[in-house]
Amino acid sequence: MTRLDLEGLGFAQGAHILVERALRGLPPGDRLHVVGHDPALAVHLRGWCRSRGHVFSADQHGSLVSPGPAERQRWAGAERAGGPRPDGIVRRPPPHWGLAARGALVEAGGPTPVGFDIADRDVVWADLAPRLYAHAAAAQWDPAVAVDWSAATELPEDIEAAVVQVMTYLVENEQAALVIPARLLARIHPHFREVQQLLAVQAADEARHIEVFSRRALLTGSELGTSSAGGRASLTSLLFEADFSLASFLLSVLGEGAFLALLAFLDEHAPDPVTRQVTRLARVDEARHVAFGVAHLEHQAALDPTLRGRLRAAVERRHDALVDTAGLNADVYDALVVLAAGEWTPAAIARGYAAVQRLQAAMDDGRRQRLERLGFPPDEAAELSALHTRNFM
Template sequence: MTTAPPGVLDLETLSFERGAHLLVQQALRGLRPGDELGVTGGDPALVVHLETWCRQNGHGVRPALDTDFGIRAWVVRGRADLDRWAGAQRAGGPHPGGIVSDPAPDWGLAARGALIEQGGPTPPFDITHRDLVWAEIAPSLYAHAASAQWNPDTEVDWKADFTLAPEVEQAVVQVMTYLIENEQAALVIPARLLGRIHPHFREVLQLLAVQAADEARHMEVFTRRALLRGGEMGTSSASGRESLATLLTEAEFSLASFLLSVLGEGSFLNLLEFLDKHAPDPVTRQVTRLARRDEARHVAFGVAHLQHQSQIDPALRGRLRSAVERRYDALVDTSGLNQDVFDSLVIMAAGQWTPEAIARGYDKVMKLQSEMDDGRQRRLVHLGFPADEAADLSSLHTRNFM
């Protein structure tokens, strides 16, 4: 191979059909508008393809002369590709420190930190300000969530040897049915929010995506436990579904996060701990313990986000209170927790079919509800509510737990 003289690009036998434009493009990068680049090569269609490519990319082409010593055409460096990026801007920086508080809508799906060409579509993201979704803990929480994913097939001993009385197995199935119902709501809410958040806040998107994956996995393991002994699913009350449906109506990210993660899933942490402690078999214990570990992350993000926003928005606590009151008013005439679920929790906590054991199980369920209330109050105080107001708001929380 001979070396081409300065200002001349020898493509040898490489054609435009196989990437010759990359070498032409690279050679033009070092030239100013109006400078010329001689192009030669052995492809018979070189000049035709070169002219087409130059027209598409804003460069000129002039024919070579017989005295040009084998040069087949001259490319005149144009300005079009320079003008294309004249108004371009960086979409912040790729790391969390480079997040822009209010990213432009037409950045769309561009990677954070990319050089953004002007124009292009404006996707329908309506949550576009950092403070509406952000929490400083989001990047580290996502990293933890990604590393803590677990496989139901290997983490749960589905073949564990145990035998339960039919009434106890039925109680477990009923509780699993109830958990599935709630986890389905907990999956739908972050999934719906994902399509509304500007991708510039990708750590939040990633965290919500893992949260949705967590809930999908919980639905799987609770279903598998419910059907493990060949029985049918339990009951689903209208009031329970109505309670969950109210969670789907909150359009504001912070309010939805507050009702679902801080109040609802926060109460569920107590429930899952209760089920872990009183599980009558190892499989029930394993699935509830694994689920609780995931749910703790969901609650942590919800609390951290609301704490972040409350520091910059003094009116936030008023909106949170209004959200609780609206939900309470919507559910005031419902019956609350499915009686079948309440009775099943009593049976699981009792462990025996004696009056004394049932009384003991009932007391444990009442203690569970008290612990749920205490947990909600602590989280509300953490968000800046006075203790008496936190107690008042906690008492208005749905009797359906979630």
């Protein structure tokens, strides 16, 4: 018989923890001899044993506890929720696992299963996700520290107006890029926690971009620029895509992929240090978003031969929905020309216009390369890239 001396520890101070530990180590049929000098020990121990299904008795030397079947029965139907590491992920976690940590021993019963409708590994996973999340967590930056806001340079009024217009446009697009991963995040089964974590950081990235672009726009006291109906229609069309892979494709692979070229353009042609800093910082984050989108779709394309057909249909469907809209806000296009020109001479404007055309060509080239990575032949990649929204995102 095993002896446990609780000394002065009572059940009001956690004595049950030591009793439970001692009972777990007992062989079947054995008893635990519990002693201690807390005045209420016997009363509390008797009640605790009754609640747990253990057998309690007492003699002149203390209390005797025999493990009852209740605790064993409680975990008889339990199962492991896969394994804690990525190699322990199951393809389709059952709904009743709910919010249990991956790898935990899940007690049978419990609350009504939570409706996580994205609950298939092949729909959400990318082997790159754990590494991308680790990189994302380490690469977070503080807008108040990472940007030297005191480095602002006083610009001519019309150049500052061009910066403000572009920043207004960036904020509008980043708001869509925040909402979409946030919506998807809430639908993913927690078993795929690395993807959840990555999307949570992606939403945080976009929130930070909205902050720095807004702050740059307002740096000199200007009002924000214009928001076109066509631009908002283009972004709103992204919100209607409920399929995880198609939403990732339209937003991250095509839209944010194009934004990598735009942010590089703004880095090159920024008229002041603050504009250069905020676009450069955002570009690093956006590259990570694009990397996950591509990796996820490469993973799924290897498993689903119908994926490319669905991706094509998504591009065509969005193009048809936006065919009658004006596309990119003309104020934004002109602002990009002005920033690339740097001055108001005819020759400079011509250079700026040519630079924006090269930007559009670079966006097209990047889209075609990513589409080819997903298995589209070059001619089909070029065709689909040409159908992408004129609003860039």
